[in-house]
Amino acid sequence: MLTMALNNLPFIDSIENVEIHSFDASIYTARLFIDGLEYRLIENNQKPYKRRSAGQIKKDLQAANIEHITLVHSSAYDEMVGQPVFNKAVTDTGNTIRVPLNIK
Numbered sequence: 001m002l003t004m005a006l007n008n009l010p011f012i013d014s015i016e017n018v019e020i021h022s023f024d025a026s027i028y029t030a031r032l033f034i035d036g037l038e039y040r041l042i043e044n045n046q047k048p049y050k051r052r053s054a055g056q057i058k059k060d061l062q063a064a065n066i067e068h069i070t071l072v073h074s075s076a077y078d079e080m081v082g083q084p085v086f087n088k089a090v091t092d093t094g095n096t097i098r099v100p101l102n103i104k
Contacts, residue, residue, distance in 0.1 A: 009064040
């Protein structure tokens with residue numbers, strides 16, 4: 001997957017979409033969609049970008065020109081709530097929740 005460093009974001013003309021991915025307990029990462037390509041956001045020192053809240057990510061991205069931003073949470077526990085076990089070979093959706101967020 002392509003990567004994009006945090007300090008490069010203010011120089012991008014337009015970021016079509018940002019997906020904030022929620023993992024485990026309070027771990028959030030970000031994926032960027034620019035000109036039809038997907039990028040994993042990384043720190044300026046090339047380490048993986050992660051924060052403790054979606055609000056912290058939105059604050060970090062204030063200087064960027066973002067068209068849409070979405071919170072994405074995928075549950076690994078489908079069977080615990082009576083859903084069939086997710087099989088990536090059968091479907092791409094699984095037990096995923098997508099919530100549009102305000103950009104600012």
